[in-house]
Every structure is written in structure tokens, then in C-alpha cells.
Amino acid sequence: MGEHRPTGATLVSSNAFGQLLLRLRLEAGRTQEQQAEAINTVSGRETMTRREISRYENGENIPTSHTVAHIAVACGLSPDQLKREAASARAQRRKSPVKQELDDMKRRTMLGAGPLIGAALASEPWGRLTHALNRGSQLDSRSAETLAERAGALHISENHLTAQQLQRNVVVHLDAITTALAQSRAHEKELSIAAGETAALAGWLAWDLGDQPSARCYYQVAADCARVAGHPPLRALTLAYASYGASTPARRIELLADAAKHVRGPGNATAAAWVHGRHAEELAAAGETTPALRALDRARTAYDYADPTAEQTWVRFMSPARMDSLALSVLGELAHPELNEAATAATQRLGSDLPDAGVVILGDLAAALLKGSDTEHGVHVVRKFVAAATARPNTMGRARALAIAGQLPDRERDLAAQLRVLAA
Structure with a gap:
């Protein structure tokens, strides 16, 4: 008779990759459920579950290359690095039990070495990734772009999601960007802008749900992101969102007038149309007829030159119907x-x-x-x-x-x- 081995013994003994996934999750400060949500946010689908995360970390399963890429981006790493680890783990399962155990011992030792691992030991895949975890990895351009695009997509989700549903997605995505930002400096400006756009939307949703203190905190951190990135349109977005929750008409008008200063110049036409439209709306509500009509004219003129697909990602919500909505709001208020x-x-x-x-x-x-x-x-x-x-x-x-x-x-x-x- 052949040698009998307990079911799952090989999986447990060769789970260096699962240990690595566990470490990535803990480095990000997430529960298994939160990790699943972060991966779903990156992928734009709702397919990952807490159970699947558990299976990966316990060595029951090795995720596909496609899923590995989503896990990497959610944890602020380059997908290529984690894909190499997954490929090595798959190869590991094909080795003899003795060789597998020897390699597993080496992997467990190196994964536990923490900051003692130096650049000389980073020649192997597991060494490179562990070194990256301690020194900061370089998120690739496509992954950073994916996070930024997802931030923009969230801004147009109000059409089909409630504030409660959208808030959960926004908070999870903000967590994913924050993790990426902490791990990589190669795309610091791009990720700071995406983080600020997401934080500004989180503030808007907090206000929409009646949580003014949280809204103010989100707006402050969004303003900080705009300052760090040196990105005026993000500052305009934050001010315009904050205007909805301002306590007086005068304060709302003041915030929007300030926002208008940050959307001047080429590449900002769509943002300018929205800011000027909002300014016109508040001026009309305050009975300022002539200033309101002038602001509306500026909004319409800016929108004539707008190209939402080529400007900031968040401006995609500013559709022709939304421009019509602003104009109707102003004209209706003024009769x-x-x-x-x-x-x-x-x-x-x-x-x-x-x-x-x-x-x-x-x-x-x-x-x-x-x-x-x-x-x-x-x-x-x-x-x-x-x-x-x-x-x-x-x-x-x-x-x-x-x-x-x-x-x-x-x-x-x-x-x-x-x-x-x-x-x-």
C-alpha cells in the first residue's frame, strides 16, 4: 500500500505564500472581510469573500494571476512582485515533499527576518518582496492609474447607489489608496490626488448622511492632499463640496468664489463649469440676480470647451444633464x-x-x-x-x-x- 498522508498536510506545510498574504493583510491593518472589500474595490466587482481570503491564507488555494494583481494593488504593491511569488508557490507544490519542506523552512525563516533582510538577500522572489515590505515598494504605473480611475468612477456612482452603499465603497477605496501611498513614493503625486478626490467624496457623503464632524475631517485631509500634490482642481473640488454644508448663504458663496480661483487655465473646463454653476445656484438662492446670471454664463461657456474624459477623473459626473440641472435650478429660482x-x-x-x-x-x-x-x-x-x-x-x-x-x-x-x- 502507498504511504498515507493526512488530507491537507502538504497544503499546510507549504503555505509560505499564504503566510505572505496574511502578512500583507496585517500590514494594511485589515480584517479578512475588509481585505475582501478592498480587493473588490480594486477589481470593481463583488466576487471576493472573507471565506476566499481565509482559503488563500491557509494554503487551501493559490489565487489566479488576475486575482493576485488585484490583491497587490489593494495592498499597495506592484502586481509583478506578487505574481512572481504566486508562480513560485505553484512551482513549490510540484516539488518532492523533502525538497518542499527544505524550501519552506528557508522561506519561513526569511519572512520572519523583518528588517534584518538586506538588499543582498532580495535576489530571490521572496527576498525581494520581504525587502519591499520593509523598505517601501514601487507601485507600477498601471496599478496607480487603476486606483486613480476607480476614484473617479466613484464620483458618478450616486446615480445608482444610495449614500450608505456608496460610502462603504468610498471608505474601502480610500483605505486601498492610503496603503498604496504608504508603500510607494514613485507615484506619490498621482496617488495623493486620487486620495484627496476620494476623501472629498467621503466628506460629501458624510454630510449627506448628517455627519457634519466627519465631513469636516474628510474635507481637511482632502485639502491637505491638494496642498501636498500642488493640484488646484482638487482644492476646488473640496471647497465646492464643503459649500453644501456651509452654515450660511454668505459662507456658501464665499467658498464657491474661492473654488473658482482654482479652476482657471487649460484642462479645467469641466471642473470650472461645475464650480461656476454651483456659484450661480447659491447666488440665485440669495436673490443676487445679475451675479447669478453672470456665473451661469461662465459655467455654460466653460462647458462648451469641456472634455470630461480628458480632464480630472472626478469630473465625469458633470454630464450634459447635470449642466442642464444647474441651469434649471438657477433659472427656476430667479423665475x-x-x-x-x-x-x-x-x-x-x-x-x-x-x-x-x-x-x-x-x-x-x-x-x-x-x-x-x-x-x-x-x-x-x-x-x-x-x-x-x-x-x-x-x-x-x-x-x-x-x-x-x-x-x-x-x-x-x-x-x-x-x-x-x-x-x-
Whole structure:
């Protein structure tokens, strides 16, 4: 009869790679569940689970090269380094038990050596990675770019995620960028900008969920990132987000006027359109008609030159529909004669089916139509708005629900009641 070995003995004895994954997770200060969330954030999918992380760390499984790359980026490492380790681990499983045990002993010894490992010992894959963990690795350009792109994608997720859902994703991604930033200096500016953009969004979400102290802390760290990176548009983003939670109209206008100073020059057209549009919105709410119309004109002019795909990643939320929304908000607040024409044009751009364009956009369009002459169409859009705001409740949606409720015709009392429930 052949030699009998307990099930899983080889896996346990040859688990140097699992030990390495465990160390990476602990270096990042994460639980297994948090590690799974960080990997899902990098990959943009929801496939990784705590159980799978446990299987990797216990040596039951070696992740695919694709997954290894996501793990590396989530831990602030170059995927190539971790891929070499995974390849070595797979080769290790094909060796004889005696040779495997000898190599495992060497690996465990070196992994536990910590800062005693020097550059001379980094010629082997395990030596290179352990050395990198102690000295700081060089995240490759593609991994840094992936983290930055993900930060931008989060800014447009409000269209289909609630504030609570989005907040979890944002916090996990901020953790992934922070880990990468601590490990690598080669892409410090790029990662600092991505971290600041993510922190600014985290502040906005905290405000949206009624947590002002956390919002202020996030905005402060986002401003610090803008200063460290020397990136004015990030400073503008932080100021514009902070304007929503400012305590007085004068303070909101002041913050937005300051933000406008940081979006001058080429490459900032989309950001400038949003900042000037927000400035116009607050000026209109304060009854400053002429300054509001001038700010709106600056926003529209800037948007004529905008290319969201070639500018900062976070500006992608500034779609034509969002520009229309800002214009309708300003013109509606001022009861401007151009309102009807602007509402008609915005409706045509959205299409007759009124696709999921976001709670804010639908709210502004509904309000504009009700203030104008197309009441029937306005009521139709209000119903769409109620459905969207119910699915994705947020502070801006509640504010618009309250404003719209008072504009509905008397025959729509039930709809008005639904809006007031949303606003509560």
C-alpha cells in the first residue's frame, strides 16, 4: 500500500505564500472581510469573500494571476512582485515533499527576518518582496492609474447607489489608496490626488448622511492632499463640496468664489463649469440676480470647451444633464423668462423615456417644468423623481422633494403627500 498522508498536510506545510498574504493583510491593518472589500474595490466587482481570503491564507488555494494583481494593488504593491511569488508557490507544490519542506523552512525563516533582510538577500522572489515590505515598494504605473480611475468612477456612482452603499465603497477605496501611498513614493503625486478626490467624496457623503464632524475631517485631509500634490482642481473640488454644508448663504458663496480661483487655465473646463454653476445656484438662492446670471454664463461657456474624459477623473459626473440641472435650478429660482426654453431643451436631451439621470437632475427638471407652462409633463417627471428619490434617498433629494411638493396643482395631493414623506 502507498504511504498515507493526512488530507491537507502538504497544503499546510507549504503555505509560505499564504503566510505572505496574511502578512500583507496585517500590514494594511485589515480584517479578512475588509481585505475582501478592498480587493473588490480594486477589481470593481463583488466576487471576493472573507471565506476566499481565509482559503488563500491557509494554503487551501493559490489565487489566479488576475486575482493576485488585484490583491497587490489593494495592498499597495506592484502586481509583478506578487505574481512572481504566486508562480513560485505553484512551482513549490510540484516539488518532492523533502525538497518542499527544505524550501519552506528557508522561506519561513526569511519572512520572519523583518528588517534584518538586506538588499543582498532580495535576489530571490521572496527576498525581494520581504525587502519591499520593509523598505517601501514601487507601485507600477498601471496599478496607480487603476486606483486613480476607480476614484473617479466613484464620483458618478450616486446615480445608482444610495449614500450608505456608496460610502462603504468610498471608505474601502480610500483605505486601498492610503496603503498604496504608504508603500510607494514613485507615484506619490498621482496617488495623493486620487486620495484627496476620494476623501472629498467621503466628506460629501458624510454630510449627506448628517455627519457634519466627519465631513469636516474628510474635507481637511482632502485639502491637505491638494496642498501636498500642488493640484488646484482638487482644492476646488473640496471647497465646492464643503459649500453644501456651509452654515450660511454668505459662507456658501464665499467658498464657491474661492473654488473658482482654482479652476482657471487649460484642462479645467469641466471642473470650472461645475464650480461656476454651483456659484450661480447659491447666488440665485440669495436673490443676487445679475451675479447669478453672470456665473451661469461662465459655467455654460466653460462647458462648451469641456472634455470630461480628458480632464480630472472626478469630473465625469458633470454630464450634459447635470449642466442642464444647474441651469434649471438657477433659472427656476430667479423665475427667469428663459426657463421654459431651457426646460424643453433639457427634456429633449434626456429623451422621452427619462432614463436614470440621477435624483438631483430629475428634481431640477421637474421643478422647472412645474414653474413653466408644461404642468402635465412636470407631473410626469415628478413621478419619476419620486421613484428615484425613494430608491436612493439623500439630502439634496429631500430638499428638492420639499420644494416640488408646494408647486404641484391641487389635484395632485397624493403625489404632494409622497414628496413630503420623502422630505421628512
